[in-house]
Amino acid sequence: MSDRSLLVVVLAAGEGTRMKSRLPKVLHKVAGRTMLHHVLAATRAAGATRTAVVVGPGREDVAAEATRIVPDAQVFVQTERLGTAHAVLAARAALEQGADDVLVLYADTPLVRPETLARLRAPLAEGAAVAALGFEPEDPTGYGRLVTSGDDLVAIREEKDATAAEKAVRFCNAGLMALSGKDALSILDRIGNANSKGEYYLTDAVEIARADGRSAVAAKADVDEVAGVNSRIQLAEAEAILQKRLRLSAMAEGVTLIAPETVFFSADTVLGRDVIVEPNVVFGPGVTVGDDVVIHAFCHLEGAQLAPGVSIGPYARLRPGTRLDEGVRIGNFVETKAAHIESGAKVNHLSYVGDAHVGAGANLGAGTITCNYDGFFKYRTEIGAGAFIGVNSALVAPVTIGAGAYVGTGAVITSDVPEDALAIARSRQVVKEGWAKDFRAARADAKKKG
Numbered sequence: 001m002s003d004r005s006l007l008v009v010v011l012a013a014g015e016g017t018r019m020k021s022r023l024p025k026v027l028h029k030v031a032g033r034t035m036l037h038h039v040l041a042a043t044r045a046a047g048a049t050r051t052a053v054v055v056g057p058g059r060e061d062v063a064a065e066a067t068r069i070v071p072d073a074q075v076f077v078q079t080e081r082l083g084t085a086h087a088v089l090a091a092r093a094a095l096e097q098g099a100d101d102v103l104v105l106y107a108d109t110p111l112v113r114p115e116t117l118a119r120l121r122a123p124l125a126e127g128a129a130v131a132a133l134g135f136e137p138e139d140p141t142g143y144g145r146l147v148t149s150g151d152d153l154v155a156i157r158e159e160k161d162a163t164a165a166e167k168a169v170r171f172c173n174a175g176l177m178a179l180s181g182k183d184a185l186s187i188l189d190r191i192g193n194a195n196s197k198g199e200y201y202l203t204d205a206v207e208i209a210r211a212d213g214r215s216a217v218a219a220k221a222d223v224d225e226v227a228g229v230n231s232r233i234q235l236a237e238a239e240a241i242l243q244k245r246l247r248l249s250a251m252a253e254g255v256t257l258i259a260p261e262t263v264f265f266s267a268d269t270v271l272g273r274d275v276i277v278e279p280n281v282v283f284g285p286g287v288t289v290g291d292d293v294v295i296h297a298f299c300h301l302e303g304a305q306l307a308p309g310v311s312i313g314p315y316a317r318l319r320p321g322t323r324l325d326e327g328v329r330i331g332n333f334v335e336t337k338a339a340h341i342e343s344g345a346k347v348n349h350l351s352y353v354g355d356a357h358v359g360a361g362a363n364l365g366a367g368t369i370t371c372n373y374d375g376f377f378k379y380r381t382e383i384g385a386g387a388f389i390g391v392n393s394a395l396v397a398p399v400t401i402g403a404g405a406y407v408g409t410g411a412v413i414t415s416d417v418p419e420d421a422l423a424i425a426r427s428r429q430v431v432k433e434g435w436a437k438d439f440r441a442a443r444a445d446a447k448k449k450g
């Protein structure tokens with residue numbers, strides 16, 4: 001990685017009206033994290049030494065997300081939307097602090113990779129003043145065009161200001177730009193707004209640098225990396241692109257996906273080797289899966305840690321705070337939440353295990369339910385190692401089942417069960433010989449009489 005210092009300026013002041021949303025556009029999520037988070041993760045991976053984020057007026061929520069991801073990010077407010085160069089200049093104080101390289105990105109372009117940022121920035125080390133990132137969209141309408149001559153970038157022409165010949169150019173401006181740190185302010189301060197939109201265009205930086213006798217160059221990126229998101233449709237397109245990337249990288253790292261197109265990951269999903277994921281599985285944020293885990297079909301996981309050799313599903317739901325130690329088995333229609341289940345324990349059918357700790361080797365029979373909530377507060381259930389809970393038992397928390405204890409089928413357990421004890425908590429069975437036969441005869445008789 002380069003040892004040059006890097007100031008990143010992320011433009012996030014867009015209104016995103018086409019999203020038709022109360023939520024600011026850049027806080028919409030792709031693969032479980034906000035678009036702003038994606039961009040900041042990429043810039044961090046590309047070696048950002050300082051980060052400035054430009055937000056619209058009153059956008060404390062966007063500012064909070066920026067500093068959540070990059071705690072020392074500087075947030076600037078662009079009070080009026082007067083164009084992309086004006087937006088970058090909202091971060092003037094950060095630019096004045098100086099950096100070898102400056103990288104400008106849009107927060108609504110979430111799929112850009114760190115390698116591409118490195119490629120965009122590289123020419124600055126060789127003396128270029130400006131580098132722009134180009135791509136070739138299927139339909140160039142609306143984009144600025146990169147006017148090149150050999151390796152040189154001559155100008156970026158906005159569609160509205162372009163001649164017919166310039167409009168015919170298919171190489172378009174993605175919007176990301178690298179500027180030499182020592183020239184950035186001088187260039188930006190000279191950008192005017194004498195154009196058809198009356199805006200301060202960042203893209204004018206190219207011609208200003210060249211007029212100074214400095215060089216400007218273009219790098220090229222894949223359409224899939226620089227797709228901007230302006231609508232829910234484009235949000236879904238970005239999701240599809242990112243999911244495809246995540247699936248390919250999971251498989252490349254040794255995960256078997258039987259039907260990759262039906263498995264949905266979060267950007268932060270961590271998977272070990274020889275994990276098998278059956279069809280129709282959703283990974284929400286915060287999931288870590290160890291080696292040799294099998295995730296059967298139709299599982300939903302979020303905020304869960306699975307140690308090696310765990311097996312879950314089909315149809316298991318692991319909610320936040322789930323921790324499964326080695327070899328734990330979670331079967332069909334089982335839900336876990338804030339539950340630490342130790343090695344080798346089994347919860348195989350139709351259970352809810354919440355706010356609980358289950359010791360190693362315990363067996364929770366079908367339909368075991370932790371009753372953890374009284375409508376006001378949550379309570380914990382403690383199940384000792386090797387305990388055996390009979391089917392259809394309700395464990396009314398707070399309650400402790402001692403290690404090695406047995407709970408008889410159909411129990412409602414309201415007080416602690418000591419180690420190695422047997423607890424039976426159900427009403428006694430009553431048998432009345434012949435009762436059913438007599439009952440049917442009496443009813444049939446009554447019916448006949450009307």
Ligand code: UD1
Pocket residue numbers: 011012013014015054078080081082083084085086087106107108142143144145156158172173174175200201202203228
């Ligand atoms: C811009 C580029 C264009 C490029 C296109 C790629 C300019 C002049 N044009 O055009 O060459 O092909 O992006 O999508 O740069 N923003 C602010 N404050 C502003 C204006 C914009 O924060 O005052 C932010 C927006 O939130 C957005 C980004 O900058 O994230 C781009 O702004 P937008 O108005 O969409 O630029 P385009 O006209 O699409």
Ligand code: CA
Pocket residue numbers: 228
């Ligand atoms: Ca745009």
